[in-house]
Amino acid sequence: MDQIKIKGGNALNGIIPISGAKNASLPLMIASLLTDDTLTLENVPHLADVESLIRILSNHGVDYSVTGRRQSEDSNYARTVHFTARNIVDITAPYELVSKMRASFWVIGPLLARMGEARVSLPGGCAIGTRPVDLFISSLEALGAEIEIENGYVHATAKNGLVGAHYRFPKVSVGATHVALMAAVLAKGDTILENTAREPEVVNLAECLNAMGAKIEGAGTDEIRIAGVTSLSGARHRVIPDRIETGTYAMAVGMTGGDVLLKGARADLLESALDVLREAGIDITEVDDGIRVYRNGNGLMPVDVRTAPYPGFPTDLQAQLMGLMTMANGTSQITETIFENRFMHVQELARLGADISLSGQTATVRGVPKLKGAPVMATDLRASVSLVIAGLAAEGETTVNRVYHLDRGFERLEAKLQACGAEIGRYSD
Numbered sequence: 550m551d552q553i554k555i556k557g558g559n560a561l562n563g564i565i566p567i568s569g570a571k572n573a574s575l576p577l578m579i580a581s582l583l584t585d586d587t588l589t590l591e592n593v594p595h596l597a598d599v600e601s602l603i604r605i606l607s608n609h610g611v612d613y614s615v616t617g618r619r620q621s622e623d624s625n626y627a628r629t630v631h632f633t634a635r636n637i638v639d640i641t642a643p644y645e646l647v648s649k650m651r652a653s654f655w656v657i658g659p660l661l662a663r664m665g666e667a668r669v670s671l672p673g674g675c676a677i678g679t680r681p682v683d684l685f686i687s688s689l690e691a692l693g694a695e696i697e698i699e700n701g702y703v704h705a706t707a708k709n710g711l712v713g714a715h716y717r718f719p720k721v722s723v724g725a726t727h728v729a730l731m732a733a734v735l736a737k738g739d740t741i742l743e744n745t746a747r748e749p750e751v752v753n754l755a756e757c758l759n760a761m762g763a764k765i766e767g768a769g770t771d772e773i774r775i776a777g778v779t780s781l782s783g784a785r786h787r788v789i790p791d792r793i794e795t796g797t798y799a800m801a802v803g804m805t806g807g808d809v810l811l812k813g814a815r816a817d818l819l820e821s822a823l824d825v826l827r828e829a830g831i832d833i834t835e836v837d838d839g840i841r842v843y844r845n846g847n848g849l850m851p852v853d854v855r856t857a858p859y860p861g862f863p864t865d866l867q868a869q870l871m872g873l874m875t876m877a878n879g880t881s882q883i884t885e886t887i888f889e890n891r892f893m894h895v896q897e898l899a900r901l902g903a904d905i906s907l908s909g910q911t912a913t914v915r916g917v918p919k920l921k922g923a924p925v926m927a928t929d930l931r932a933s934v935s936l937v938i939a940g941l942a943a944e945g946e947t948t949v950n951r952v953y954h955l956d957r958g959f960e961r962l963e964a965k966l967q968a969c970g971a972e973i974g975r976y977s978d
């Protein structure tokens with residue numbers, strides 16, 4: 550199993566290209582199930598989750614092809630991928646595939662809308678919480694689906710098609726918003742969805758669906774209105790830059806000091822996180838081709854933060870912020886409000902010398918003057934990268950085990966950091 554080894558202490562200086570967003574790519578790829586025409590997505594990152602979803606879509610009968618880099622593209626890696634779901638050959642998403650990646654459950658929306666039936670394995674919980682699917686079920690039922698749960702599978706049917714409805718989510722959910730949106734675009738009549746997630750990835754999906762011929766208004770607000778259409782066509786659409794990768798590297802620079810251009814990043818996608826980093830004393834400026842992050846030798850200020858749905862501080866940056874605050878000049882309080890168990894990184898950061906205590910959903914982080922390298926264990930995607938951030942500043946060597954978690958969501962992490970002066974490498978044991 551691969552390990553990442555880091556020799557801490559080097560400042561980061563240079564350019565880090567920001568990849569296409571994992572959490573935008575996944576729903577966009579799933580949207581290809583809604584049409585028999587080709588959906589072309591630009592700026593799709595090379596990630597384990599993208600590859601897993603390609604396997605799931607292939608099982609439903611989706612063909613895909615990748616085209617090479619074009620003259621206008623400055624990244625060697627961004628891919629343009631074409632997805633064609635000419636014929637859906639299987640409406641079942643089996644346990645073996647869905648259990649590998651939660652977002653694959655989302656195929657339930659387009660399969661139901663296009664085929665009138667879907668049978669999708671329950672995704673189950675994961676290291677960060679129980680993650681139920683009740684909101685997916687109640688919103689699809691509102692659109693006229695009949696749903697039964699049998700043998701670990703959600704079986705949804707709408708033999709005469711879905712019907713537009715007025716539905717209010719009792720709780721904000723990114724995934725359930727994506728799915729209800731993808732289902733409602735092909736429903737008969739109008740749908741109003743209230744208390745919807747406002748995440749930029751929802752906006753990116755709605756723009757793609759509109760380019761395919763859907764009639765959606767209000768994405769990015771808490772009320773989305775959809776006028777159903779009978780069919781969708783293909784389209785060409787670009788995946789937005791990854792705001793979580795952006796925030797992660799900004800925090801890495803905050804941790805080590807240095808001066809880095811996050812090339813292609815969009816500040817408007819993560820204002821609340823950038824505000825927190827400014828409060829911590831990191832210099833952040835929006836420039837023509839991205840975001841410049843700079844910190845000189847001054848210490849970091851502590852911050853108090855609560856995670857919240859967009860536009861609040863993202864839960865997907867909570868672990869990284871905790872890594873950063875381990876070396877602040879004072880005590881920070883970080884409260885997790887989205888997932889009940891997203892603190893697996895606390896004990897691993899403690900192995901590096903961090904002083905963190907947990908009470909309920911709040912972590913109190915007392916800054917220490919230095920961290921010391923140690924072997925640590927990655928437990929989930931964002932927890933893993935918080936250990937990398939801490940390792941970049943720790944004295945001596947940090948070995949991060951189980952790095953397959955990182956490969957789910959960070960494209961070429963070691964190469965990007967090495968290019969800015971970090972001593973970091975991957976080894977197989």
Ligand SMILES: CC(=O)N[C@H]1[C@@H](OP(=O)(O)OP(=O)(O)OC[C@H]2O[C@@H](n3ccc(=O)[nH]c3=O)[C@H](O)[C@@H]2O)O[C@H](CO)[C@@H](O)[C@@H]1O
Pocket residue numbers: 571572573575651652678679680681682683684685686720721722723724725864865887888889
């Ligand atoms: C692939 C992807 O985009 N994943 C993101 C997505 O996950 P995901 O879409 O799974 O997260 P949700 O927004 O749905 O979850 C928010 C909260 O709602 C709860 N919930 C959700 C659905 C449901 O039917 N019932 C229910 O109770 C969840 O357990 C959680 O406590 O948004 C999360 C919150 O920003 C991010 O951390 C994930 O990175």
Ligand SMILES: C=C(OP(=O)(O)O)C(=O)O
Pocket residue numbers: 572650651652675865930931958
């Ligand atoms: C929690 C995440 O992903 P997922 O919802 O796929 O588990 C994440 O991207 O941080």
